[in-house]
Amino acid sequence: MRAMRSDEIREFLLARPRTATLATVRADGRPHAAPIWFAMDGDALIFTTWHTTVKAANLRRDPRVCLVVDDEAPPFAYVQIEGMASLSEDLGELRRWAAVIAGRYMGPEQAEAYGVRNGVPGEILVRVTPMRIVAQAEIAV
Amino acid sequence: MRAMRSDEIREFLLARPRTATLATVRADGRPHAAPIWFAMDGDALIFTTWHTTVKAANLRRDPRVCLVVDDEAPPFAYVQIEGMASLSEDLGELRRWAAVIAGRYMGPEQAEAYGVRNGVPGEILVRVTPMRIVAQAEIAV
Numbered sequence: 001m002r003a004m005r006s007d008e009i010r011e012f013l014l015a016r017p018r019t020a021t022l023a024t025v026r027a028d029g030r031p032h033a034a035p036i037w038f039a040m041d042g043d044a045l046i047f048t049t050w051h052t053t054v055k056a057a058n059l060r061r062d063p064r065v066c067l068v069v070d071d072e073a074p075p076f077a078y079v080q081i082e083g084m085a086s087l088s089e090d091l092g093e094l095r096r097w098a099a100v101i102a103g104r105y106m107g108p109e110q111a112e113a114y115g116v117r118n119g120v121p122g123e124i125l126v127r128v129t130p131m132r133i134v135a136q137a138e139i140a141v
Numbered sequence: 142m143r144a145m146r147s148d149e150i151r152e153f154l155l156a157r158p159r160t161a162t163l164a165t166v167r168a169d170g171r172p173h174a175a176p177i178w179f180a181m182d183g184d185a186l187i188f189t190t191w192h193t194t195v196k197a198a199n200l201r202r203d204p205r206v207c208l209v210v211d212d213e214a215p216p217f218a219y220v221q222i223e224g225m226a227s228l229s230e231d232l233g234e235l236r237r238w239a240a241v242i243a244g245r246y247m248g249p250e251q252a253e254a255y256g257v258r259n260g261v262p263g264e265i266l267v268r269v270t271p272m273r274i275v276a277q278a279e280i281a282v
Contacts, residue, residue, distance in 0.1 A: 019213045023164035023174035029203070031172055033164035035211040035219045062170070070176040072160045072213075074247065078176045106215065106281060140247060 004135035009079055012135070013069055014040060017104040022047070023066040024058035032058055038067075039100045045081065045128040046097050048118055056124055059085045065128055076139040083128040095119025145276035150220055153276070154210055155181060158245040163188070164207040165199035173199055179208075180241045186222065186269040187238050189259050197265055200226045206269055217280040224269040236260025 004012065012018075023033045032054050038047045045067060049055045059065070063085040070078035088094070099115025106114065145153065153159075164174045173195050179188045186208060190196045200206070204226040211219035229235070240256025247255065 017213075019211055019217070021162035021164075021174060021209045021211070023162075023172035023207070025166055025170060025172050029166060029170070030205045030223070031164035031166050031207045033162060033174060033207040033209045034221060035209055035217075064171045066164070066172045066174040068162045068174045068176055070160055070162070072158075076160070076176075076246075080175060082171070105217075 001136050001139045004077070004079070004137050008137065009133060009135045010040075012071075012077065012079055012137075018069050018071075019105075020045070020047075020067045020069045022055060023068075024055060025062055025064070026054070026058055027061060037101050037105045039097060039104060041097075041127070043130055045083070045130070047101065047126050047128075048094060048098050048123050049126060051122050051124050055126075056087075059087060059126060067128065075137075075141045077135075077137040078139075079133065079135040081128065081130045082132040083130040086127050086129070088125040088127070089121070089123075090125065091119055091121070094123055094125045097125055098123070142277050142280045145218070145220070145278050149278065150274060150276045151181075153212075153218065153220055153278075154186075159210050159212075160246075161186070161188075161208045161210045163196060164209075165196060166203055166205070167195070167199055168202060178242050178246045180238060180245060182238075182268070184271055186224070186271070188242065188267050188269075189235060189239050189264050190267060192263050192265050196267075197228075200228060200267060208269065216278075216282045218276075218278040219280075220274065220276040222269065222271045223273040224271040227268050227270070229266040229268070230262070230264075231266065232260055232262070235264055235266045238266055239264070
């Protein structure tokens, strides 16, 4: 097992459209985890969520998050990001990022349709500013 | 998007050796997430961790967990399990389950070596009893 270099971390997060699992904390102190699609804006992770989700409720109460992106095949690798989330309901930003995110996971030909569908009131844009990153590669060799 | 049937959930968790992401809560209330290898014992999820990990410290303080296992490729699917963790340091159980778990992820020829390596004092066997499962398939079609 070895720590990834910072250029490797970026490559790991962006080269393939891997999903992330977002961990937040519920009002009663229980952990919550859910898979998300994301994009990157510089060092920040961006995703969108509907305003009635558990994620959205948790983030409004407590912006502290932990995200994991992992490679499920040998020799295994992961990036763990602890950070702070900020929320936006700006429709222009939402539409733009929803298209970028969908383009990554569903292909460029679907990007615009997702941008229109998710760039609507009620959808929330979440930007995670990383505070601490742990990234390990070649975990089992 | 549709809910998986219970036989599909089991198949999803076991057919391929997918990793899970385990969410727990730190002493200061921050969420923590980490990838794990797991096996199943009936409906329970089993994994092992070293006693000095953040996971182990969090689970000793608060046994409430949330686990996500997901399919990162279109049409995307995931199983989210909320449950309660119980910890054991029984060396026989540890050795047996460490071998089963490693056999899933590294292949049967490595199972025994991992069982011996992880069936030692200091390693902890964690058993998660599911309380609530959300499982969605065909998320983006």
